[in-house]
Amino acid sequence: MATGKLYIGRRVRELREAGKATQAAFAERLGISTSYLNQIENNQRPVSAAVLLSLAEKFQIDIASLSAGDSDRLLSALSETLADPLFAPYSPTLHELKLVTQNAPGFAHALISCHQAYRLNSEQLASFDDQMIRTNSFSEPTPYEEVRDFFHFVDNYVHELDVSAERLAARLDLPERDPVAALAEHLETQHRVRLLKAGPNEEILRRYDPAARALFLSPYAPAATRSFQMAFQIAALELEAEIDAIARRAEFRTPEAVEICRIGLQNYFAGALTLPYQPFLAAARELRHDLELLAARFGASLEQVAHRLSTLQRSGMKGVPVFFARIDRAGNITKRHSAARLQFARYGAACPLWNAHQAFEMPGRIIRQLAETPDGVRYLSVATEIAKSGGGFNAVQRRYAIALGCEISYAGDFVYADGLDLTARSAFDPIGISCRICERTDCAQRAVPPLKRRLAVDHNRRGMLPYALM
Template sequence: MKKLFLGRHIRSLREKAAMTQRDFAERLGLSTSYVNQLENNQRPVSAPVLLSLSEHFDLDLTSLSVDDNDRLLAALREVFADPVLAGTAPGLQDFKMLCQSTPDIAHALVRLHQAYRQTSEQLAMLDDTLTRDEALARPTPYEEVRDFFHFENNYIHELDLAAEALAGKLASNGRLFARDLVQHLETVHGVTVERQRMGNEQGRIRSFDPATRRLSLNEALPEATIVFQLGHQIALLEAGDIIDTVLADARFQTDDAVHVARIGLANAFAGALLLPYESFLNAAQETRHDLDLIADRFGASLEQVAHRLSTLQRPKMKGIPFFFARVDRAGNITKRHSATKLQFARFGAACPLWNVHRAFESHGTIIRQLAETPDGSRYISLAAQIIKKSGGYSGPVLHYAITLGADIAHARDIIYCDDLDLTRAAAFEPIGISCRICERLTCPQRSMPPLNRAIAIDPNDRRLIPYEIR
């Protein structure tokens, strides 16, 4: 069992109560020196102290997940795998202490490395004059927003609660239909909704005119997408105060990032409106996470259901920690989130041994994979191809593959594990995160050596991989 260091949590509870360490210690029945050691992460928190903190200071025990530290730890280890930091990597315990004691500094290091990588890559391609542009050192708006949601665990509590409350008022027999949201927009906001043919060349799916209060939706969209887009518009009209508060607290570096984040937050509201937290969690548990059955119950798409499962991180009501990603045919990860220890690479493509790449050949069926990462963690990984259309014969057709997975420890609660042999080690396929940080030295699918390893090339000895990793 992992030791729990909660120095920042304990200090925050004490300061919130406006108490000295001595008064705080007396309330808990501890010595002042012991409280001081706890606050400075010199000692782990014991079970009796946890219970006492919960009893006297309303500490939410379910909020003390180590998942956030796992994500941050994985990001930090990737930073120090960069050759520019060769020989400087701290030990695992030092990494853990940094994440637990000073997470703000750890986040800053990750952001600094991201800026360095972006600048380095652009320096290799651009003229020296262009490289002096300070804008090149900043993350793109989408990268900045992606990292924001990642470290928020892809769950914004106030926004989720507001969407769930509205769904409870509007849903017909426990399910939201487009007509429910159209009526709400018309009666509450004076917005007229119309479905019409939109230009295929622009790939447009939704357009709102604030002056005329008219919302136009592409008539070619499936019902689940229509409901989602209606929910997005409602979020912009009704949840603006919540969104503004979240944006202000996030302190994004650019206005573009703020605009991107606003769309992301409105999408989060729409997803929570279509798939309200408590009823969705109950459905997931009742069906043992059968994606098709859940999609049918809520009138949602497979992607919407899979994405929502990865966001079930509400305090005291958490679902199974899932990872979720969407990949295009080129291997680019266009959506990603992980509530598990498995973290997606920040740079480079995903592991070619991962079953998400095979999903493009699955023709709409869900394929399964038992996978093991280099750290010994084992997962059930589900993948399926999805096709998005927004027009007729000449309209754009987008092909993606989505993946959803969880630690194999949750197998009994996931129907897709029922007929798999989970006791046989050979049943788990070895996968990595990305070739650039993967330590599997004999993988025949390797596209490049690990960043922190030297290579040797023998012109007289040719193998599948044309170099030997030292």
Template structure:
């Protein structure tokens, strides 16, 4: 499998100008010709490994600035948007890569425009809804805006993450007595008492300085919500500064993001970055062992693994997803080339759907996406009981995975033959943009391909996809 080429000329030019150097001077310093450097800056050639290494060694540059993670996310989103039948001819991946890398602002503007178009089409298809909401406009919905915010910051907020790690150390929140230590910290630092009563998961009354947690919830859930409230009380300024930088369009989006950032703090406090990264490497990413060591849930462990993107101390790049019983993705994040569809469900061939059939087990799957990248995928079911007889029980499946080149760092790969091409199941992202021609689970044809239809012949699909 060939390595992906990185075209990031605009980024290279910004770095050179930031160093106050001409192309000739930088070329001499890196041992490349001026014309070769000029070709890279103009995207006529990909950024060479020697140039990236030279920038790191001679100027201390963090090579992650040339990471294609954000570009990959933009490319995946652009491909999905361009799969809309309104576009007769979709640009090639190379064209989309140049746009995402060198003009990300334009790419985001296009996605905003396509979102507005899609919502307009939905309104036309439902006149009643359009009449009931004449002022809705074409701006992204608040939850969409917040989802995209976390999506494009790689689900990692450095300042918030470090603040949570500091709290965990000072409050003794990094051990197994999280709730008692956290409650003691709130009482000593802020004069807040913690009670365990009622059925509301969490409630804070500022007038009485009382935090109330439901005794019906698991200790892991109680600890999470205690840390969530710590974020809102002790780090309100940091949260507001982060929200200011995000520049959300509406108060509703800002309010949703405030909760999301507090949730991020809570997860980072329960699983402090340094200690968790060290334990993940020691235990070879054994989900159950990590949950036991830190006294938290499998979902919390899985989500945290996908956020270990601190510069200079990165963990294995994981994707993380949560799916409900209808197949709808309710949480999604990827630090890998695998990007999830922004709308609808996940590929039915993916093992995350089978997790509901085998409760209590962690399923393994070797999978290959249409771009040829291979993954080790893990999936298990998650049950969230309500805590009393009439409370609803919520069921989800969570999926976690990494590129197979990191498989030796996972205990789950020890007895798998990762070198056997036949062991990999073909999975996709979304049927609308999936290039596979012979998938027996395909729900709709790919919009980028033409079809051949023969009324006198029938295979698994009622049509053939032309090459």
């Protein structure tokens, strides 16, 4: 499999400066010329395999940690930001964007934040017009968006919590034991917390009474949901200091964002405890990422399994880089993460040609799709519908589609690739990220024109769309 060139100039420069070495001394230790080191540090040349091995041997650098995943995510976010007509007529090349994200990631994040503030302010102006009271709050990202971006840019992996969860899982003999029984016993013996059923009129999944040391769980929730909620409570009881420290380091703008992040981190621990890293990674490889078999083995839901697969980003022990998303019936992406090159749109709905939308038409089935994005990268995508209910005939059912996939070079690691022709170009459906930034000119499902294209309207001719893109 061909691999992309690796430009890690900023990382190499930071390593050299941390050791207070000159370029000449550092180059001599690596066994390369000073001019070559200078070109590497300025991202004018990629690092060779020999230099990588020398870094690993002489400076204890984990080669796996030098993946381009972080840069790819930042590159995607910056590209979407600069696609806004606000920046017309400037159109940066891919090389320019890579130079910024690799050499000045802080600047790229700052520009994205500025654009986000501009966009939020514009939306408020459009909604409230002259009646709006102009305050700084309208030019800042919402607390939810702040937390979403925090998890996005830490690669959806929180090492301290993941390792703590794995250690506790080993002590509780998970996943060999039934998670509901094991977690209930731990809460009772270690924290004197009793498990009780929530009342018939309580529309809750979990309610904790600290005074009575009682955890009330919905009697109608599936076992996977109950075990997850117990694991969440364990995080709240045992890892408060660690979670608070992580949230403080993120330097959120508002107390609301801090609280939302704390909930997110407790959810992260719960997923890591019920699906401990190394046993889950081994099972995923053994079962070739079969979602249903993994769910059965660990007593988890399909959504929990798919989400956990997207967090397997531990240095030196990474899983297959996958993308994961949860979509509601209106096309809103309510959960998203990608360790692959496919990056979801930060604003707007997902591409209507993506098979995630088809999952609502085929409940109970896992559907497969071979897809190609405008940049020529090909993917295997699987999607299925899930339903969440509070129980009973009159209860409201929330319906979502979950989608999971990987770049086609990893498709052989997935059972869902069996029987598909991965070599035929005609087998791949053309999809995009979102209509507003997709440059395809021949898409019959286009909802809105791309931001940076002019339109031509011919009153004497009508094609699939009422305009042509220039």
